[in-house]
Amino acid sequence: MSETDLIDAVLDRHRRDGTRLMQILREIQEQLGWLSPATLTAIAGAIAWPRAKVEGTADFYSFFYTRPMGRFRVLWSDNITDRMLGSSDLMSAMCKKLWLEPGRVSEDGLVSVDTTSCTGMCDQGPALLVNSRAVTRMTQARVGEMVSLIRSETPVAEWPAEWFAIEDNIRRKDILLDHGLVPGQALAAALERGPQGMLAEIKSARLRGRGGAGFSTGQKWEACRSAAGHGADPARYVVCNADEGEPGTFKDRVLLNSYSSLVFEGMSIAGLVVGAKKGLLYLRGEYRYLLEPLQAALEARRRANLLGSNILGTAFEFDIEIHLGAGAYICGEESALIESLEGKPGRPRIRPPFPVTRGYLDQPTTVNNVETLAAACLIATHGSDWYAAHGTEKSTGSKILSVSGDCERPGIYEYPYGTTVRQVLEDCGASDYQAVQISGPSGICLAEAEFDRRIAFEDIPTAGAFMVFDETRDMFEVARNFAHFFAHESCGFCTPCRVGTTLVRNLMDKIARKHGSPYDIDELFKLHRLLQGASHCGLGNSACNPVFDTLNKFRPAYEHRLMSLNYEPAFDLDAALSQARQMTGRDDAGAHFPDEAEA
Amino acid sequence: MNATTTFHLDGEEIPFTPGQTIMQAAVAAGTYIPHLCWHPDFQVNGSCKLCTVKVNGRFGSSCTMEAQVGMEVENRTAEIDDKRRTLLQMLFVEGNHFCPSCEKSGDCSLQATAYELKMMSPHFDMFYPDRPVDASHPDVLLDFNRCIMCGLCVAASRDVDGKNVFYMGGRGLLGRRVHISSESGRLADTGFAVTDRAASICPVGVILPKRRGFAVPIGQRKYDLAPISEQVKVKTP
Numbered sequence: 001m002s003e004t005d006l007i008d009a010v011l012d013r014h015r016r017d018g019t020r021l022m023q024i025l026r027e028i029q030e031q032l033g034w035l036s037p038a039t040l041t042a043i044a045g046a047i048a049w050p051r052a053k054v055e056g057t058a059d060f061y062s063f064f065y066t067r068p069m070g071r072f073r074v075l076w077s078d079n080i081t082d083r084m085l086g087s088s089d090l091m092s093a094m095c096k097k098l099w100l101e102p103g104r105v106s107e108d109g110l111v112s113v114d115t116t117s118c119t120g121m122c123d124q125g126p127a128l129l130v131n132s133r134a135v136t137r138m139t140q141a142r143v144g145e146m147v148s149l150i151r152s153e154t155p156v157a158e159w160p161a162e163w164f165a166i167e168d169n170i171r172r173k174d175i176l177l178d179h180g181l182v183p184g185q186a187l188a189a190a191l192e193r194g195p196q197g198m199l200a201e202i203k204s205a206r207l208r209g210r211g212g213a214g215f216s217t218g219q220k221w222e223a224c225r226s227a228a229g230h231g232a233d234p235a236r237y238v239v240c241n242a243d244e245g246e247p248g249t250f251k252d253r254v255l256l257n258s259y260s261s262l263v264f265e266g267m268s269i270a271g272l273v274v275g276a277k278k279g280l281l282y283l284r285g286e287y288r289y290l291l292e293p294l295q296a297a298l299e300a301r302r303r304a305n306l307l308g309s310n311i312l313g314t315a316f317e318f319d320i321e322i323h324l325g326a327g328a329y330i331c332g333e334e335s336a337l338i339e340s341l342e343g344k345p346g347r348p349r350i351r352p353p354f355p356v357t358r359g360y361l362d363q364p365t366t367v368n369n370v371e372t373l374a375a376a377c378l379i380a381t382h383g384s385d386w387y388a389a390h391g392t393e394k395s396t397g398s399k400i401l402s403v404s405g406d407c408e409r410p411g412i413y414e415y416p417y418g419t420t421v422r423q424v425l426e427d428c429g430a431s432d433y434q435a436v437q438i439s440g441p442s443g444i445c446l447a448e449a450e451f452d453r454r455i456a457f458e459d460i461p462t463a464g465a466f467m468v469f470d471e472t473r474d475m476f477e478v479a480r481n482f483a484h485f486f487a488h489e490s491c492g493f494c495t496p497c498r499v500g501t502t503l504v505r506n507l508m509d510k511i512a513r514k515h516g517s518p519y520d521i522d523e524l525f526k527l528h529r530l531l532q533g534a535s536h537c538g539l540g541n542s543a544c545n546p547v548f549d550t551l552n553k554f555r556p557a558y559e560h561r562l563m564s565l566n567y568e569p570a571f572d573l574d575a576a577l578s579q580a581r582q583m584t585g586r587d588d589a590g591a592h593f594p595d596e597a598e599a
Numbered sequence: 600m601n602a603t604t605t606f607h608l609d610g611e612e613i614p615f616t617p618g619q620t621i622m623q624a625a626v627a628a629g630t631y632i633p634h635l636c637w638h639p640d641f642q643v644n645g646s647c648k649l650c651t652v653k654v655n656g657r658f659g660s661s662c663t664m665e666a667q668v669g670m671e672v673e674n675r676t677a678e679i680d681d682k683r684r685t686l687l688q689m690l691f692v693e694g695n696h697f698c699p700s701c702e703k704s705g706d707c708s709l710q711a712t713a714y715e716l717k718m719m720s721p722h723f724d725m726f727y728p729d730r731p732v733d734a735s736h737p738d739v740l741l742d743f744n745r746c747i748m749c750g751l752c753v754a755a756s757r758d759v760d761g762k763n764v765f766y767m768g769g770r771g772l773l774g775r776r777v778h779i780s781s782e783s784g785r786l787a788d789t790g791f792a793v794t795d796r797a798a799s800i801c802p803v804g805v806i807l808p809k810r811r812g813f814a815v816p817i818g819q820r821k822y823d824l825a826p827i828s829e830q831v832k833v834k835t836p
Contacts, residue, residue: 037782037783037784038782040782041782050763050766050780051780051781051782052763052764052765052766052768052778052779052780053763053766053768053778053780055766055768055778056766056767056768056769056778057768058768059768059769059770059774059778060768060769060770060774061770062770328770345768345769345770350643350645350663487771487772488771489771490770490771490772491770491771491775492748492769492770492771492772492774492775493646493775494645494646494647494648495646495647495648495649495686495689495690495748496648496686496689498689498693498748498771498772498775499689499690499692499693499772500689501772502726502771502772503689503723506724526685529682530682530685530686533651533658533682534648534651534658534682534686535648536645536646536648536660570724571724
């Protein structure tokens with residue numbers, strides 16, 4: 001098949017619909033390796049979009065390549081938990097064996113090695129993606145074998161299957177993970193209750209969003225249900241947010257791997273309540289390997305009359321489609337996610353209007369977290385009284401935590417809301433602990449004095465990440481890793497976040513080089529205050545949280561790095577000469593500026 | 600004017616019609632709120648954040664927030680102007696802005712706003728990004744060194760010219776840029792014309808007509824004559 005035929009086939013499959021651009025780009029890239037200028041022109045022509053708009057989308061996402069890439073593309077997960085398991089050394093070893101600089105494609109176009117944001121394998125790292133497939137538990141031995149396979153150009157499909165094995169690591173089950181429901185049971189119960197009755201049940205169960213913000217699910221569904229559709233083709237939509245990008249979070253991966261029936265059923269229940277006929281599951285690109293199994297699961301549900309028309313013999317009609325993301329943390333924000341679903345860069349929208357009135361394709365849309373939708377099945381089946389008997393007054397039900405870092409048993413832990421941090425630490429076998437980062441970089445960093453606090457919306461709300469750091473860990477380096485993460489993931493739309501996240505990253509790097517001073521600490525606080533108030537969305541608002549928390553709670557980790565001066569320029573004279581040294585091949589004392597301390 | 604539909608902006612009573620944003624109402628009343636990406640003729644963008652105000656104690660963008668009866672809005676306070684100064688410094692260091700050699704000097708919103716807010720230095724380390732200059736078009740020069748990502752050229756080309764020559768894409772500090780709608784990426788290969796609205800919309804010095812330099816001498820230019828805060832266009836009814 002020629003390139004043109006191949007592109008045409010993909011475009012036809014998506015009805016030349018521009019709102020499906022993300023899927024069009026991905027499918028074409030999977031076959032051609034990259035998105036060439038000519039390919040983008042062809043796509044733009046076919047979907048009748050301005051070419052620059054197509055390029056704008058292709059250019060936004062980490063996993064779309066507008067330049068030729070290696071035939072083997074290795075991306076090391078760069079979360080702090082991967083680093084704690086030795087990923088940096090392993091990646092360096094891989095680069096050395098391949099004679100490769102990180103981020104560069106080898107001269108022969110064979111391979112490239114780089115880092116990527118957390119791939120959601122924190123309990124089984126160090127992890128990487130090779131040609132979009134997830135590999136876990138990397139070791140020096142595996143690095144050696146992998147390099148041989150790359151050199152011999154062995155297709156990834158023929159690599160040892162155990163490298164791609166991904167464990168659920170479920171360590172503690174509660175009401176959700178131990179649900180005991182059979183497919184269709186919750187949906188039948190919801191159909192029995194009817195849309196109004198089901199909504200009332202969700203409301204009286206006081207279910208709140210599991211993505212971290214804790215907005216009332218009943219209120220969201222009700223607002224969507226009562227909003228009128230717009231235009232010639234009015235509709236409502238249910239969107240399941242499976243863009244689990246918060247570093248340290250991986251519970252949605254496990255839910256989608258082993259509990260997809262519950263998730264799809266929750267989406268169907270949401271569809272019933274809000275009056276939607278279509279649901280979209282937005283799956284993060286890092287979980288590409290889940291696409292085929294999930295599609296098979298959807299097919300099975302269609303065969304079982306749990307999706308499609310006349311569901312379970314009623315007039316209810318609903319179906320689900322999976323959209324794959326392409327590497328952008330910001331798409332976890334619901335309006336950015338909707339932009340992405342429409343084929344555009346993931347830029348958070350101006351709100352109001354909120355998605356419940358104007359969301360996907362400008363129609364009323366409810367966007368819910370994977371875990372929230374799964375929990376709705378429990379309420380449909382057992383009722384609100386039963387559900388609200390679990391957890392606390394303001395946080396009913398249970399919460400799934402993704403535990404990683406310094407502990408004996410990392411993995412998935414489900415607890416009733418109200419469980420203390422200390423309890424979780426005990427259960428996962430953590431000892432000599434120093435700190436816990438809850439809800440990822442955008443969440444909160446706790447020191448030991450706070451370990452009696454509780455996982456609940458009224459105390460510590462969380463999307464689920466729970467990263468443990470023992471006494472040996474340098475909390476400054478933890479915060480610096482997170483600062484790099486935000487600088488990499490800022491969408492670039494608003495000034496404070498676009499420039500501020502990079503300024504914060506540079507200040508942290510300056511302090512790491514031991515060139516920092518108390519002045520730089522003040523600068524970090526100043527940027528925190530600016531980003532928190534002036535940013536367009538939650539990413540910018542929370543981007544300085546890890547720096548702020550660690551500065552307040554682990555100040556010595558910063559202070560021992562500072563020079564005892566009030567001000568130190570970021571510009572390093574000696575470092576500025578490094579290029580000249582490289583070009584002249586000199587590294588003697590005369591090619592360096594004298595050390596100020598000695599001079 | 601219905602007496603109930605007003606809000607307070609730095610203590611001053613500002614009338615508004617329902618649906619108007621704080622910015623729209625302020626401009627209609629002749630009151631200046633610093634801004635760069637907002638333009639009365641175009642759909643709101645909300646990216647520069649210069650127009651950040653404090654509404655009932657909380658920060659928000661005045662170009663996107665609808666005015667409400669009785670709102671207490673803080674605008675030109677020391678606290679907010681200080682934040683705006685930092686935002687301006689961010690815009691200066693992320694690009695390459697050399698005012699003395701720029702044809703737009705004196706007519707430039709970024710420069711005028713920096714004077715208005717008494718920005719005395721860039722404060723942060725310059726990023727010195729590697730940004731392209733596109734001289735391919737016979738009549739127009741593009742110098743992206745000066746781009747502040749306001750998106751006004753995108754809106755003008757899309758909404759007025761109907762040409763979609765520009766589009767804002769890419770991600771983050773290094774990636775975000777204006778894409779030009781041609782396979783070569785060159786302006787010459789688009790339908791762009793010097794008579795387009797987009798050719799004269801740039802608030803800084805990215806989009807410049809060729810063969811016309813310093814027609815108005817420095818010292819007699821728009822913001823040389825009066826500060827930007829005194830040039831709020833009052834719409835006549």
